[in-house]
Amino acid sequence: MPDAASSSKPPGESLQTITVVVPTYREVENIPLLVERLGVQRAALGNRLDVLFMDDDSRDGSAELVQGLGLDWVRLITRRSDRGLSQAVLDGLRRATGDVLVVMDADLSHPPEVLPSMLERLRGGADFAVGSRFVAGGTTDDEWGLLRWLNSRIATLMAFPLTRVADPMSGFFMLRKSTFESRSNYNPVGYKIGLELLVKCDCKIVEEVPIHFTDRQLGESKLSLREQLLYLKHVRRLYTYKFSMWTQLVQFLAVGASGLVVNLLLLTLFLSFGMNVKLAPIPAIFLSMVWNFSLNRRFSFSSSDRQPILRQFMAFVSACSFGAVVNYLVTLFVLGFARSPQLAATVGVVAATGFNFAASRLLVFKQTHVVRK
Numbered sequence: 001m002p003d004a005a006s007s008s009k010p011p012g013e014s015l016q017t018i019t020v021v022v023p024t025y026r027e028v029e030n031i032p033l034l035v036e037r038l039g040v041q042r043a044a045l046g047n048r049l050d051v052l053f054m055d056d057d058s059r060d061g062s063a064e065l066v067q068g069l070g071l072d073w074v075r076l077i078t079r080r081s082d083r084g085l086s087q088a089v090l091d092g093l094r095r096a097t098g099d100v101l102v103v104m105d106a107d108l109s110h111p112p113e114v115l116p117s118m119l120e121r122l123r124g125g126a127d128f129a130v131g132s133r134f135v136a137g138g139t140t141d142d143e144w145g146l147l148r149w150l151n152s153r154i155a156t157l158m159a160f161p162l163t164r165v166a167d168p169m170s171g172f173f174m175l176r177k178s179t180f181e182s183r184s185n186y187n188p189v190g191y192k193i194g195l196e197l198l199v200k201c202d203c204k205i206v207e208e209v210p211i212h213f214t215d216r217q218l219g220e221s222k223l224s225l226r227e228q229l230l231y232l233k234h235v236r237r238l239y240t241y242k243f244s245m246w247t248q249l250v251q252f253l254a255v256g257a258s259g260l261v262v263n264l265l266l267l268t269l270f271l272s273f274g275m276n277v278k279l280a281p282i283p284a285i286f287l288s289m290v291w292n293f294s295l296n297r298r299f300s301f302s303s304s305d306r307q308p309i310l311r312q313f314m315a316f317v318s319a320c321s322f323g324a325v326v327n328y329l330v331t332l333f334v335l336g337f338a339r340s341p342q343l344a345a346t347v348g349v350v351a352a353t354g355f356n357f358a359a360s361r362l363l364v365f366k367q368t369h370v371v372r373k
Contacts, residue, residue, distance in 0.1 A: 015123055015176070018049040018115070019098030023088040024076075025056045027106040028065055035074055037112045042073065044116060049073065053106070054092040056083040086188035086196070093180050102174045103193065104131075109214050110172035118174045121207035127179055128203040130165060130194070131172030137210030138167070158235050159195055162242060165206050168195050172211065179203070187237060189230045199238050252357050255295040260349050263288035264342050277341055281331050284345065285324055289317065292356075323352035 020038060024031070035051065042049040053076040055062050066076040077095070079088055093101055100122060104110040110131055118129040132138050134156070152169055159168040173194045179201050188196040198206065263284050270280040293316045297309070331341075331348035338344050 015099045015119065016048055017098040018045065018100045018102060018119070019096035019177075020049065020051045020102040020104060020112075020115075021054060021089060021092035021096055022051060022104055022106050023054045023056070023085050023092065024058060024062060024106045025085075026058045026060045026062075028058065028060045028062045030106050030108055031062060031065055032069070033108060034106055034112070035069065035071070037108075039071075041112045041115050045119070047073075049115075050098065051075070052077065052092050052096060054079060054088040056088055086193045089193045090186055090188070096177065099177055100174060101177055101180055104172045111211055111214070114209050114211055115174075117209050118207075121209065122174060122176065124207075126205045126207040127175065127201070128198060128206045129174040130167060130170050130206060130208045131211040132165075132167035132170055132208035133211060133213045134166040135208045135210050138208075138212070139210075140213045141215040158232075162195065162235075162238055163198050163206070165198065166208055168192075168198065170194055173197070175201070175203070189234045189237070192234060195238065196234070199242055252296060253353070255292055256349070256353055256356075258295065259288045259292040260346060262291045263345055263349060267341060267345050271341060277335065278332060280341070281328055281345055281348070285327055285348075288349075289320060289324065293317075320352075320356045323356040327352035 022034065031053065038049065038051055050073040053062070053066060053074070055076055055078050057078055057080050063076050063078055066074055077092070079091065082091075089103055093103070100119065102115065102118070104112070114131055118131065121129040133140050133152075155169050156167065159165075162168070169192060171192075171194060175197065180197065183200045186196060186200055197203075266284040266287055267280055270284060271277065290313075293313055296316075297312065327348040329348075330351040331344045334344035334347045335341065
């Protein structure tokens, strides 16, 4: 499925060698089966394919098994630091020597038999080829079930603003080595490294090759609730990378809405204790400011320069002081003709939001690595 109408690479270019990067962790049962099937494709491609297993120190005999195969086109690198699926893949892609890079799982869910078709898409001008479950001709095993299918579709929907690819969750993809090396600011978390490369490499033409996705028969799945939560974090990072200020603004407004609730609850509490209606908004504004600072530092501007928290909080209070004054003055003004202090406080918060966002983004939480090059 094309993502755009043009490509930076001419059709028919020479792409001679292929490196298949396979991240592994306790996949000793699947490795020989995968190597056998990749060997068939290697022969079909003129013996121009090599395999690089990136193993996160499985200690299950994987390293000994690969060594025992005695195949000069199959290597295994044991990783003992900075472990994790995305980091293993990035490490492997950097070490790969092929003109074309492939990433696939070790659990036999991705069919090596479609590698020639994926390669033809790149030779035809595509920037990125995806083994897709969700285009015409793509299928999944019957054992998937409704919940697993629904989980995948929701994750795909969340990625829709980033790419129009039908299966951006696929862990089976192919791209040029030169495309991968055109960027260096990769910062993935979780297991969806393909989505990271799609966005960061700014791939214009993406072709999806239908595959039958097979459930693993041997070994244990590494997909956990933690990995799915990391996917949410990853998508938020990519939103910030691609849409920058607009993503931060949405998060800032969401934090501000929660801060408004805190403000109104505190205001109501102070008034119930008999505090003067013109003084009660002051501590409510300050305490809600503390609330907003903590959430904005954690979420809205999580990629900003991490200064010491006290220094950054003082900068936040100073930068937002003008907005706080606007908030208080508007609140007092509305109180002149409105009976509800809560309504007046709401109007004051809304009036100050624009000032606070600009001050937070430009003065307090300066960006470090999320702006697109």
